[in-house]
Amino acid sequence: MSIAMPVPNAETLAKRERIARALRAIVPGEGVIDAPEALRPWESDGLTAYRQPPLLVVLPETTAQVSAVLKWCHAEGVKVVPRGAGTSLSGGALPLADAVLLGLGKFKRVLDVDYEDRVAVVQPGVTNLAITQAVEGRGFYYAPDPSSQIACTIGGNVAENSGGVHCLKYGLTTNNVLGAEVVLMDGEIVRLGGRHLDSGGLDLLGVVVGSEGLLGVVTEVTVRILPRPETARAVLVGFPDAEQAGACVAQVIAEGIIPAGMEMMDRPAIHAAEAFVNVGYPLDVGALLIVEVDGPAAECDFLIGEIARIGNANGAVTSRVSDGEAERMAFWAGRKAAFPAVGRISPDYLCMDGTIPRRRLPDVLRRMEELSEEYGLRVANVFHAGDGNLHPLILYDANVPGELDKAEAFGADILRLCVSVGGVLTGEHGVGIEKRDLMPEMFSDADLKQQQRVKCAFDPELLLNPGKVFPVLHRCAELGQMHVHHGALPHPELPRF
Amino acid sequence: MSIAMPVPNAETLAKRERIARALRAIVPGEGVIDAPEALRPWESDGLTAYRQPPLLVVLPETTAQVSAVLKWCHAEGVKVVPRGAGTSLSGGALPLADAVLLGLGKFKRVLDVDYEDRVAVVQPGVTNLAITQAVEGRGFYYAPDPSSQIACTIGGNVAENSGGVHCLKYGLTTNNVLGAEVVLMDGEIVRLGGRHLDSGGLDLLGVVVGSEGLLGVVTEVTVRILPRPETARAVLVGFPDAEQAGACVAQVIAEGIIPAGMEMMDRPAIHAAEAFVNVGYPLDVGALLIVEVDGPAAECDFLIGEIARIGNANGAVTSRVSDGEAERMAFWAGRKAAFPAVGRISPDYLCMDGTIPRRRLPDVLRRMEELSEEYGLRVANVFHAGDGNLHPLILYDANVPGELDKAEAFGADILRLCVSVGGVLTGEHGVGIEKRDLMPEMFSDADLKQQQRVKCAFDPELLLNPGKVFPVLHRCAELGQMHVHHGALPHPELPRF
Structure with missing residues (x-):
């Protein structure tokens, strides 16, 4: 489908030329992209319904270049949108018409691996899967595994606090990142965390992970790597309906x-996946659980017995344990291909992402079916059931006028539903622009202002990725941080006994 | 030992009276303590070498009272030091002569337990152990277990990001807290996190955990509770020297x-503990590991075999598996009593807390022995070996002039040593006043300023627990957060395709 390029006005063109000239002095060669046709590939991220070419693209190769680029933009008041592989599903990396898009694609090196301390130090443009590939020869891997792991980068994973099917047991990105080098908007370089558990002082690493490019640009990441478990086995457990699967x-x-993972698919998702990859999913069930256990073989055997017992107690009608590694991979292939599989049965779909307390699964699924009827749009459910992270796929046709609007309204209702049962607007896809205007459903004005005060502590001029996450972006002076006193406060004498 | 009370001057007395009157209007009855003799019990926390009676003590009972107290103090520019049980080993809860000490001791209720979602909602004055006691009838427990767990409160655990022997497998406080209600210095009440995994927006909960009372006052905590593992067994593995134990x-x-826990004791610690509690530790070894495994019995058996194999490969000379629950508890009793046991063989001791990459254990232990000789002070080592968290106990006699100074200098050298091998100044005891002036050993000026900008985002007047954590407390205006623009920034139209 071809779309007309927005035509920039003379002012924009002059601004682009001035910025390009300045940034070329910092990043030489092909590192600055400003030709309009060359900007087209950058106009979208994974939230493909939104498109906006950036003012220009800069692709630095070193931390010093990132620092110099940000310092220049800071001094000139130029906005910056950081970007990894651009696979964000919430529009976190969507360009702005008046902002520099800062791509980390050239930060591709694995800098150090230490097997004894079990850490890898990598640049942010290394893909999620490439970390595992760098260490698998020694029997190690990096645990969080978003479905986009072939393409998405560790820098993007840090920005979005990405998850994956194995995060139930091994945690989200935030639980697997030990340290980071971060360049602040004014060009200052800080190091957060390190190769150790605690950090001393305030835990800024924790607040940077999941900050969606609003606090700084990550230029180096230290991650925890884990030894591959001796054994891994997956079980398919089928139920007449989703309620019983949820209870299980x-x-x-x-x-x-x-379990290492516990995923659930409803009937539409099972049928779409099976038609696509043909891995032998049961087609006569209303809901399917894929449960993986890993560890010593003795533990796996024990746990599979327990899961079978609990499945039966909750009305399971089919159960099948993977017979070897090939079949285990096949069980997962269907799940991992579920999104593209749904793409085959509907012209378009919207992938939602919300999290609920586990025990509310049956209620939420029931209400979602009602909403599906009210909106007249089908919904397929594929989700990380173990941690209550739902991914409803709303099926629609963008060529039917008004249907995208309807799908978005349905999606918003689903997220409101998640919040109303004590859940949260996002699980692992971030807020971005997709859920930005729904934030007040979950947070009070005081909550949001306090979050923004922390944003102001990193980027007081609000130049980094503006328009994302915060429904209202207050100027920092409005948030009560104006002070007239100067100088350091003297500490009192320590009252040692 | 009796010490003279510092005599407050007339100005202080007038200030105390004025504040007491105002706070009594908020917290009625016995909730405000200002009689000089009644302030004596509050003058110290677990860092007993430092003593300072507070200006006065306030003990609110409700979040609304906490909010009103902070709001009044904020308006009047009065400093506030929050306090749980006062067991901090780094002086985090040490009072200030010109600050209100805000005790959370009356927040003692368990508000809600949800076994299906596995969370408990408790007030901050509930002790760590009381959480487990509230849920153990149903087979659950709260995992982090600091040695002070009988006395220390969950609010203090949140402030210090406390650990314990089981944190190797189950994580520190930050990994077990899902949500909190926090009152900011200006009286605003915010809710961070919840009963779910992700939070949406910036992860302020992460930065509040471990912030040592510098960002806000926690008035409610939602923690994760876990089902008791089916089986737990402990193994004692003895080695000729600490180097071999470290390699194991x-x-x-x-x-x-x-393992659920992996603790190490050196010869002086083993002998002191055995003399105190007589649990059957081997006395002819140079280093002892206590390794606990938990989970299904099949898994425990398997893991104990693995640990025996690895122990033997590293030169273990003794090995003994606990025979039943009583003996397992006895193995731990010695470890948990190690601090008081050392107190029996030395008039005084200083308990240090630093963390190092695991593989540097042998080097660090060797260098510590050299330092011990240089300073002429004995050191006993008891530590969370699995996560590289050292607790060297420096033995000294406060009645020998200059010996405390020498012990503190030795302690500072140990912490510098930790940082120099890629470690960190603290593991689970916090920075407080104890390590405040050592922070520049680890953090650059840019790092510390960025941490303080986040402090300023919560408490711009620097009224909350000043004098702790930051070696220099810059006035916030010095940190580049002055702005002249006002009003919210408009978001650009979303470029939906």
């Missing part, structure tokens, strides 16, 4: 079993 | 085994 999930967790 | 620890972790 709740009981597995309540009994203290933390 | 590194190999256990490198092979992918995460």
